[in-house]
Amino acid sequence: MARRAVLSGCLVALFAAVGLADKLILIDGRTFTGTVAVEGETVLITVPYGTLRFPKNQVERIELKDTPEQEFRKKLGEAPLDDPNALYGLARWAQDNSLSRQASDLYALILKLNPDHAPTRRSLGYILLQKKWLRFDQAVQQARGKLEAGSYAALLDDVLPALQAAAGTKEQQVEVVELRAYTFLRSRQFDVARQTFSELATKAAGPAAARFAAIADILEKNADGMYVLREAYPPSAALLGSASASIKPGPASLANALVLEAALRDLAKKEIAAGRKLMAEAHKLDLTDPDAATQKYAQAAQALDRADAMVPSIARSYRTEIARRKIANLRKDADTDARKFDEAMGKLGLKDMSPQAYKTMILRLIHHLDGTRDNLKKILAIAEPFPRELVLEIKWAELDLTRVESMRKILESERDGRK
């Protein structure tokens, strides 16, 4: 009884969605599909984007054709509502005719009749894994579990092909290839893993692409799957007495996830070293050649980006340092502007000035304040990604900005009052 009630609820929704439509053909050949009405000498047609009006004499003819919705409604009326296969056929037809909402309502109806209706499940992106229908993200999660559990054969033979078939978007496809690459790596198929990571590097975007390319490079340089760790990994295990397993320094297999992490960290260390070198060079140029220093900082940031691609956030403290140095340089500029402002303000009360000179002086003061304001805004923009580390810099800049804004208002009213 309850099921019947649910089904009738679905049907009401399906029928309610269906609207009427006709075809209006004009003398000039233009054709519109919608709901036609005639008001005196005017023919109206309501289309999805509004209502159009045409004089009767411009109309060639009106065809009262079935719209896809009307056709769907007819088909639905004729369909055996307790036959999942028949409903599935209609759902596919609806989908092919851009009636996606009706199709999805029908899919829901079918799954109420038969929760294991395979074509419907597949159409909805479900994957059958171990006799359970899973959504793509659930299946990926299960695949990752299998990877951790070492069920490589099951992954390569069953799970990943099913996932690949179901992967609808580019992101999903990349996710599946990534899982396959790691499966090859963990199962010690190093050469295939290298090829798959190379392929991934071309498919993925941003830091992930750099990371996959780096893994492919590591596997190329260590084709036998052996990597030599220069220090224990995880690096904080010895200091913090971490309970988790750690790898001793020395040779180890890249099939071990921690060893691959260690190898990526070694690459990140090299990038950080390069970044630090550039930062030191930039620091030397800070005073003498600010533009060259800015360029060096940008190059350093690129090296740090590469480091972060290998190990997320590993270079954050160096980025903070760059931000802090940039802020210090901007502060110097802001202080210079502030000094100039103070000097000009000091002169304001001391000299007798003509109205024109006074106005010029006010404009000059506003100009100094604008310089300071721009620098303070730049400081806030630079500090924004580091709210925890640069909390003082942010507070100072915000406070100074408030002062500058109120001072500017006073000067503006002074300037406008003198017009």
Next chain:
Amino acid sequence: MAGNRRHIALCAVLVGGLALGAAALGLSPAPMPLDGIQQALASLGKGQYAAAEHQARAAATNPQDPLPRAWAVVGAARQRQGLYASAARAYRLFLGSTDSPDMREYALEQIRICALGLQAPAVPAAPSKRLDKEARDRLAGVHDQTYTESSEHFVIRARNPQLARLLAAEAEAALDRICRVILAGQDYPHSVRINVWPDHDTYLSHAADAPEWSGGSFSFQVNAGIATRQIDLTQRDEEGAFAVIMLDRVLPHEMCHLVLREYFGDAACPLFLNEGLAMMSEYGPEGRRIDLASKAIAGRARISLQELLARRRYQITRPAVFYAEAFSFVEFLHSRMTVRQFKAFLGHVKSGCTVCDAVQRSLYVPAEESFLPALASAWEDHAVEQAQYLRALAATGN
């Protein structure tokens, strides 16, 4: 179907028989090199060093396709078994097989470590332990004349020729230990004058800015572009006996401060680090400090790590607890970090990083807010464990 099963069983018997026969004749197929090296790595990871060595050697010497990189596994397996000489031989073979600068550096480093492993671990003994009563009495003597003795880094001035000679040698040994071991390989290409004053009053009257309670101090001054480095010490205690504490503790302590003063230059060296390293440079038992640190951590006198790291000299209200905790924390860092990491840590502190940032940078781990609490917790556990260990040792009379 039954026929198929019979065929399968027969094949299995045949294959098994062939394998047994081949093994008996010594014809068992050698594992493919890649399998061999991966097998060896798996054994190494499980701590099965003998098996790892055997499998890696087989891969390295496989006549069809030798994998010389497997010598690194042989070396590691032997090294972890304490077979340093043969491990070094394996590392040399690995060294000869690789063009990678990183791998060559690794092999050379391991050969050096193996060479150190062959030597008995050197436990630095307090210099005064080498002095008998007669020698101590001689060292307590004060002559009218001032004697000068010099060494590579020191010029010693004392009113006792034996003491001047002894200090020249011990100062070099202490400096070497401070620079090489404590400060993880710093250079100190400078000359230091060491003045040894016969008693505390004379010391106080000559040593500039020395606190009244101190028995030694250092100074570093730059006048007209010339730097002067000086350490002032006291020869005799209140009873007129030779002050062994000067030799064992005060000299290395002040020397460490001096080295740190020059290493940090204009940068600020946090007080806990300065004092902690100086205390680590001293010779002799540290049980009292370790015990006090553990009791303080467990009790009300506790200075939290966050406070310890930020505390300035004028902010110290309980000096004994501060010094004990500073020693404990610095010793903890020093013992848990590699030489390379500790050296990097000092460099980052010098460049202006907070201690927490400096540790994370030297470990190359992402900066996280949770790191400092985790570090504090690990240190406190370490401090308590160390004190418990010392108490257990004391209970067994060792």
